[in-house]
Amino acid sequence: MSEIFEQVRSLCLAASAAAPALALTDSDTRNRALLAMADALCADRDRILAANELDLRNAEKNGVPRVMHDRLRLTEARITAIAEAIRAVTLLPDPLCRAEHFERPSGIRVTKKAVPLGVVAIIYEARPNVTADAAALCLKSGNTVILRGGKEAIESNRAIVSALKGALISVGLSPDAIGLVEITDRESANALMQMRGLVDVLIPRGGKGLIRSCVDNAKVPVIETGAGNCHVYIDKAADLDMALAVTVNAKCQRPSVCNAAETLLLHRDIAAAFLPRFYEATREWQLELRGDETACALLSQMLPATEEDFATEYNDYIMAVKVVDGVEEAVAHIARYTTKHSECIITADDTAADYFCGMVDAAAVYRNASTRFTDGGEFGLGAEIGISTQKLHARGPMGLEALTTVKYMVSGDGAVRK
Secondary structure, eight states: OOHHHHHHHHHHHHHHHHHHHHHTOOHHHHHHHHHHHHHHHHHTHHHHHHHHHHHHHHHHHTTOOHHHHHHHOOOHHHHHHHHHHHHHHHTSOOGGGOEEEEEOTTSOEEEEEEEEOSEEEEEEOSOHHHHHHHHHHHHHTTOEEEEEOOGGGHHHHHHHHHHHHHHHHHTTOOGGGEEEOOOOSHHHHHHHHTOBTTBSEEEEESOHHHHHHHHHHOSSOBOOBOOOOEEEEEOTTOOHHHHHHHHHHHHHSOTTSTTSEEEEEEEHHHHHHHHHHHHHHTGGGTOEEEEOHHHHHHOTTOEEOOHHHHTOOOOSSEEEEEEESSHHHHHHHHHHHOOSSEEEEEOSOHHHHHHHHHHOOSSEEEESSOGGGOSTTTTTSSOOSOEEOSSSSOOEEOOGGGGEEEEEEEEOSSOOOO
């Protein structure tokens, strides 16, 4: 076995060894640890910012797209916000307190109790806030966590994890509850995917290529998350002022995230009226529009779209545009290109809305609201570990409950099955 494999395995062994004790901690202990983690991030702010500045300089040198720098960048305000988000997690209900009790005619007494998943591994890209967020959610739910971030954020991640481990030690918990894979080449990710028996679930957070690699190659259970080729369909019965506000928000508020819209579908009857308004409304962001033949004929600034454009999650100020004959064609287009993340219809027609919402297969389906709301905080979950686009175990924003499973505890008075 390679040296990298052994280093990753050593981290997983340590996390696995720490998991049983963490699972038995009470809610107060875990909340004290979370508060200590938040305080540690604020106390180490200068060291974390210095590390982040090094990451940003390396990103510039290595040609990382400018729009991705927003995900990578930390500021004093962002570190404060991350710490506050951790403190907010302490206010959420303990997901391990859920239990059901029932008795059977056979004489057995059954308790169905929520328990942690165990060791959660997360592979993600240039988002150092995920390092703290994921660690906090895993700790709150009694899970140990192995974090494998991208090379773009490695210095930031080292500084953040160092602060978090110190906080765990200060409250008497094992620092092995949070592990960081510091080798960021592909071999380390592949090694983590092979840790069957040591990793209970793997959650990839990032682009389509990363997620597909995990789904195709992992020998541990994977929760498919994140890739967001999200669509907004504007129906002929839409209020165009509403449609404009929602679509601009869905695309331009923060284009680098997975719930940003990537494709605009327009009913033929309103396309000519809407497209020039949308172009003018997005000029401040210099949004590049790539359309089908009909869309290009309606707007001279439109670039011709290719087949690949409609399948692309841009994470940038680029949007594909297609003119369709109605809701049925819009739904068929989405079925062909969707990543099953978030899809939206803008309409005042209940029949069209019901058809769209019933036929579209996605974790979140919207009517007259921006796709940007697909988020654990916005859905009232308090926080999220990721957005699941699959159907087993969890779907949509994954809060604390999604980081637990159940254990059946059965007792009797010498009961035997007849």
